[in-house]
Amino acid sequence: MTASASGVPSAETRFLRPQTAQQAVLAELRALIVRGEIPPGSAIVQDALAERFGVSRVPVREALKILEGEGHITYAPHHGYKVAKLEVAELLEVYDLRDVLESYVARVGVPKIDDRHVAKMQAAMQAMDSAADREDMIGVGVQNRIFHFVVFDASGLTRAVRMIRQLWDTTDPYRSLYFVKPLNRETVNAEHSQIFEACVSRDAEAVVGLLEIHRSHAVQDLRAMAEAAQG
Amino acid sequence: MTASASGVPSAETRFLRPQTAQQAVLAELRALIVRGEIPPGSAIVQDALAERFGVSRVPVREALKILEGEGHITYAPHHGYKVAKLEVAELLEVYDLRDVLESYVARVGVPKIDDRHVAKMQAAMQAMDSAADREDMIGVGVQNRIFHFVVFDASGLTRAVRMIRQLWDTTDPYRSLYFVKPLNRETVNAEHSQIFEACVSRDAEAVVGLLEIHRSHAVQDLRAMAEAAQG
DNA sequence: GTTCTTTATATCGTATCCAATATGGCGGTT
DNA sequence: AACCGCCATATTGGATACGATATAAAGAAC
Numbered sequence: 249m250t251a252s253a254s255g256v257p258s259a260e261t262r263f264l265r266p267q268t269a270q271q272a273v274l275a276e277l278r279a280l281i282v283r284g285e286i287p288p289g290s291a292i293v294q295d296a297l298a299e300r301f302g303v304s305r306v307p308v309r310e311a312l313k314i315l316e317g318e319g320h321i322t323y324a325p326h327h328g329y330k331v332a333k334l335e336v337a338e339l340l341e342v343y344d345l346r347d348v349l350e351s352y353v354a355r356v357g358v359p360k361i362d363d364r365h366v367a368k369m370q371a372a373m374q375a376m377d378s379a380a381d382r383e384d385m386i387g388v389g390v391q392n393r394i395f396h397f398v399v400f401d402a403s404g405l406t407r408a409v410r411m412i413r414q415l416w417d418t419t420d421p422y423r424s425l426y427f428v429k430p431l432n433r434e435t436v437n438a439e440h441s442q443i444f445e446a447c448v449s450r451d452a453e454a455v456v457g458l459l460e461i462h463r464s465h466a467v468q469d470l471r472a473m474a475e476a477a478q479g
Numbered sequence: 480m481t482a483s484a485s486g487v488p489s490a491e492t493r494f495l496r497p498q499t500a501q502q503a504v505l506a507e508l509r510a511l512i513v514r515g516e517i518p519p520g521s522a523i524v525q526d527a528l529a530e531r532f533g534v535s536r537v538p539v540r541e542a543l544k545i546l547e548g549e550g551h552i553t554y555a556p557h558h559g560y561k562v563a564k565l566e567v568a569e570l571l572e573v574y575d576l577r578d579v580l581e582s583y584v585a586r587v588g589v590p591k592i593d594d595r596h597v598a599k600m601q602a603a604m605q606a607m608d609s610a611a612d613r614e615d616m617i618g619v620g621v622q623n624r625i626f627h628f629v630v631f632d633a634s635g636l637t638r639a640v641r642m643i644r645q646l647w648d649t650t651d652p653y654r655s656l657y658f659v660k661p662l663n664r665e666t667v668n669a670e671h672s673q674i675f676e677a678c679v680s681r682d683a684e685a686v687v688g689l690l691e692i693h694r695s696h697a698v699q700d701l702r703a704m705a706e707a708a709q710g
Numbered sequence: 711g712t713t714c715t716t717t718a719t720a721t722c723g724t725a726t727c728c729a730a731t732a733t734g735g736c737g738g739t740t
Numbered sequence: 741a742a743c744c745g746c747c748a749t750a751t752t753g754g755a756t757a758c759g760a761t762a763t764a765a766a767g768a769a770c
Binding site for chain 3: 741742743744745746747748749750751752753754755756757758759760761762763764765766767768769770
C-alpha cells in the first residue's frame with residue numbers, strides 16, 4: 249500500500265485529514281475555543297454547530313463530550329454546554345498545578361534530552377522569531393508550545409504530559425483575550441535562551457528554576473490584567 | 480438558604496438519581512471496568528452495550544467518549560473501544576504521578592482540615608473496618624477512597640483532585656484483579672491511624688511522608704504480582 | 711504457502727421522529 | 741409594584757431506521 253501516483257499526501261506533508269467527522273469537529277471546535285474565537289461563557293447550541301460544520305448532531309455531541317473532559321466546556325444535563333469561564337483564582341490554580349507537574353516532568357525529561365531534541369528546540373526558537381517578525385501571534389504561540397514540550401515529551405511520561413497539555417489549552421483562551429499587546433518579546437527570548445542552554449548542559453534543576461521564573465511572569469501579567477479589568 | 484420543608488432532598492441525603500441515560504450508562508460501565516468485571520483488553524461492542532442497558536447507541540457512545548477521556552478505555556477510529564490495559568511500567572508511572580500530585584494537594588489540604596473533615600475520616604475508618612468484617616472488599620475500597628479524599632478535597636484544588644481521582648480509577652481494576660487476598664489489613668489500618676493522627680495535628684509534612692510510604696506498599700505488592708504473573 | 715478477493719461484522723454517520731426539560735413571557739394575585 | 745403559578749417555545753436527550761465505510765477474517769487462485 250505504498251503512496252502511488254494517486255493524490256495521497258506523504259506522511260510529512262499530509263495536512264491532517266481527520267478520519268472521522270467527530271475528530272474534524274473536535275479539532276476545529278477546540279481550535280476555535282482555544283483561540284478565544286468563541287468567548288468564554290458562550291452557550292453552545294448543538295444544532296447550530298452541526299449545521300456550521302455540515303454534519304449531524306451525533307458527531308458534534310461526541311466532540312462536545314471530549315471537550316468537556318478536557319475542561320474546555322462545562323455541561324449541565326438539559327442545559328447544554330457552555331465555553332468554560334475561569335475566574336482569576338482558578339487561573340492561578342491552574343498555574344500552580346502547572347508548576348507542580350512541569351517541574352516533575354522537566355526533572356525526568358532533561359536528562360533524556362538528545363541531539364534531536366536540541367535541534368528541535370533551536371528550530372522552534374528560530375521559527376518563533378520569524379513568526380514574531382511577521383506579527384503572526386498565533387504562530388508565536390504554536391512555536392512557543394513546541395519549544396517547551398520538547399523537554400516535556402523527552403520525559404516519556406505520557407500521562408503527565410497530556411495533563412500539562414490540557415492545562416496549557418485551558419489557559420490559552422485567556423492569553424488570546426488579555427495579551428493583545430505582544431508581551432515583552434526580549435524577555436521571553438532571553439529566558440528561552442537560558443532554558444535552552446540549561447537543557448544543553450542537561451542541568452535539570454536549572455531548567456526547573458528557569459521554568460518557574462518563566463511562568464511567574466505570565467502570572468504577574470495575569471494578575472495585572474485581572475486587577476485592571478476589575479478596577 | 481436553609482433546607483425548607485419542601486420535598487427538596489438535603490445535600491447530604493440526596494440519593495443521586497441519574498438524570499440522563501448517558502449518566503446511568505457511564506456510572507454503570509465505569510463501575511464494571513473499575514471493578515475489573517470487564518477485564519482489561521476486552522473489546523467493547525456498542526450495540527451489545529446498548530442492548531444490555533436497554534438504551535440506544537447514542538448515550539452509549541457519549542459515555543464511551545467520557546471513559547476514553549478518563550483513560551479507562553482506548554479508542555481507534557473505525558476500530559472501536561477496548562478496555563485499557565496497562566503494562567507494569569505504566570502502572571508505576573501512574574503511581575509516580577500520584578506521588579507528585581497527592582503530595583502537592585496534601586500540603587495544601589492538611590492545614591485546611593476542620594472538625595467535620597476529622598469526623599468524616601473517623602467515620603470512614605470505622606466503616607472500612609466493619610466492611611472488612613463483612614468481607615465486603617468493594618465496600619472497603621469505597622471507604623478507603625473516602626478516607627483519603629477527605630484530605631484531598633480539603634485543599635479546594637478541584638482540578639488537581641479530579642486528576643488524582645482519575646488516576647485512582649485507572650489503577651483500581653488492577654487492585655481488583657490482583658488483590659484477591661485481603662492485603663495485610665493490620666498494616667493498612669495502622670497506617671491510616673498514623674495518617675489520621677498527623678491530620679488531626681495538622682502536620683502536613685508528616686501526612687505527605689506517610690502517604691508516600693502508604694503508596695509504596697501498594698507499589699511493592701504490584702511489582703510482586705507482576706513478577707508472579709510473568710514467571 | 712502466499713497473495714488476492716470476497717464476505718461479514720461493527721463502526722460511523724444521517725435523517726427523522728418523539729419525549730423531557732428549562733427558559734421566558736403572560737396574566738392573575740396579593 | 742413585587743410575587744407566584746401557568747403555558748408556549750426552544751433545546752436537549754434519546755430512539756429508530758437506514759446507508760456508507762473500514763477493518764478483519766474466511767476462502768479462492770496462483
